[in-house]
Amino acid sequence: xxxxxxxxxxxxxxxxxxxxxxxxxxxxxxxxxxxxxxxxxxxxxxxxxxxxxxxxxxxxxxxxxxxxxxxxxxxxxxxxxxxxxxxxxxxxxxxxxxxxxxxxxxxxxxxxxxxxxxxxxxxxxxxxxxxxxxxxxxxxxxxxxxxxxxxxxxxxxxxxxxxxxxxxxxxxxxxxxxxxxxxxxxxxxxxxxxxxxxxxxxxxxxxxxxxxxxxxxxxxxxxxxxxxxxxxxxxxxxxxxxxxxxxxxxxxxxxxxxxxxxxxxxxxxxxxxxxxxxxxxxxxxxxxxxxxxxxxxxxxxxxxxxxxxxxxxxxxxx
Numbered sequence: 001x002x003x004x005x006x007x008x009x010x011x012x013x014x015x016x017x018x019x020x021x022x023x024x025x026x027x028x029x030x031x032x033x034x035x036x037x038x039x040x041x042x043x044x045x046x047x048x049x050x051x052x053x054x055x056x057x058x059x060x061x062x063x064x065x066x067x068x069x070x071x072x073x074x075x076x077x078x079x080x081x082x083x084x085x086x087x088x089x090x091x092x093x094x095x096x097x098x099x100x101x102x103x104x105x106x107x108x109x110x111x112x113x114x115x116x117x118x119x120x121x122x123x124x125x126x127x128x129x130x131x132x133x134x135x136x137x138x139x140x141x142x143x144x145x146x147x148x149x150x151x152x153x154x155x156x157x158x159x160x161x162x163x164x165x166x167x168x169x170x171x172x173x174x175x176x177x178x179x180x181x182x183x184x185x186x187x188x189x190x191x192x193x194x195x196x197x198x199x200x201x202x203x204x205x206x207x208x209x210x211x212x213x214x215x216x217x218x219x220x221x222x223x224x225x226x227x228x229x230x231x232x233x234x235x236x237x238x239x240x241x242x243x244x245x246x247x248x249x250x251x252x253x254x255x256x257x258x259x260x261x262x263x264x265x266x267x268x269x270x271x272x273x274x275x276x277x278x279x280x281x282x283x284x285x286x287x288x289x290x291x292x293x294x295x296x297x298x299x300x301x302x303x304x305x306x307x308x309x310x311x312x313x314x315x316x317x318x
Contacts, residue, residue: 025292104158138163
C-alpha cells in the first residue's frame with residue numbers, strides 16, 4: 001500500500017505552547033501529520049489545518065488553504081466566534097472520555113464539599129473542636145444539572161452513584177436513561193430543572209441561547225441557600241446577579257472554575273469573597289495522547305476527503 005502524503009498543520013495559540021503540551025505525543029503517533037509553529041512555516045499556502053487554543057486576532061490570516069481548525073479543548077465557542085476563522089474551514093474539537101470523568105469527579109467533589117460541610121469541619125479541626133455536624137440522606141438532596149452532552153452525562157452518573165436525586169435539562173431525552181434521574185427537555189427545561197434544587201451544576205455549551213443563562217431569574221427558582229457549581233463557560237454567568245443572590249441568601253455559596261476573563265485578574269473581587277471557591281479552569285483537561293490521536297485522525301480525514309468524526313456543527317455551536 002503506498003504511503004500517504006504528509007499533511008501540514010500549524011499550532012495557533014497566544015497563551016500556550018501547544019507543541020510543548022502535545023508535540024511529543026503527536027510525533028510519536030504519526031509521521032504523515034506534521035505540525036509547526038507559525039515561525040517555522042515557510043509556505044503558508046501549504047498549511048491545511050490548525051490546532052488551536054485562544055488563537056490571536058490575526059492568527060488565521062496567512063493560511064488561505066486552511067480546511068480545518070481543531071480545538072484542543074471540549075469547548076469551541078471562542079473558536080467559532082473568532083473573526084478571522086475562515087468560513088470554508090471545518091471546525092472540530094477533542095472529545096476525551098477521560099476528560100468527562102475528570103469533570104464528573106470535580107462536580108461530585110464540590111457538591112459533597114458543600115453538602116457535608118467539609119470547610120466547617122476543617123475550621124473545627126484547626127481549633128481542636130470536636131463537633132459532629134448534621135447530615136441529610138443523599139436521596140433527599142436535589143441536584144439540577146444543566147447540559148447532557150459528554151460532560152453532562154458523566155456528571156449525572158457521578159452524582160447518582162453517590163445517591164443524590166438528579167434532574168437534568170437536556171436538548172432531548174436520551175434513550176439510555178439512568179434510574180433515579182429526571183430528564184427534562186423543551187424550551188423551559190432549565191427553569192424546571194432548577195425549581196427547588198439544592199445544587200445547580202452547569203455544564204452547558206456556550207451558544208447564543210445559553211449566554212447569560214445563569215441569572216437572577218434562574219437563581220430565584222432554586223431552593224433558598226442553594227449552591228452553584230459553574231463548570232460551563234464564563235459567559236454563562238451574570239456575575240452581578242450571582243452576587244445579588246449571594247447577598248440575599250438565595251445562594252449560600254458558589255464554586256467557579258470558568259470566568260469571562262481568564263486568567264482571573266488578581267484585583268477581581270471574587271478572590272476575596274469567602275462564599276466563593278475559585279479554581280483556575282481545571283475541572284478537567286485533555287490528555288496529550290488523546291489529543292494527538294484525535295488530531296491525527298481528523299487531519300487524515302481532511303487530507304483523504306473522509307468524514308471527520310470530531311467535527312462540530314458550526315450552526316448549532318457544538
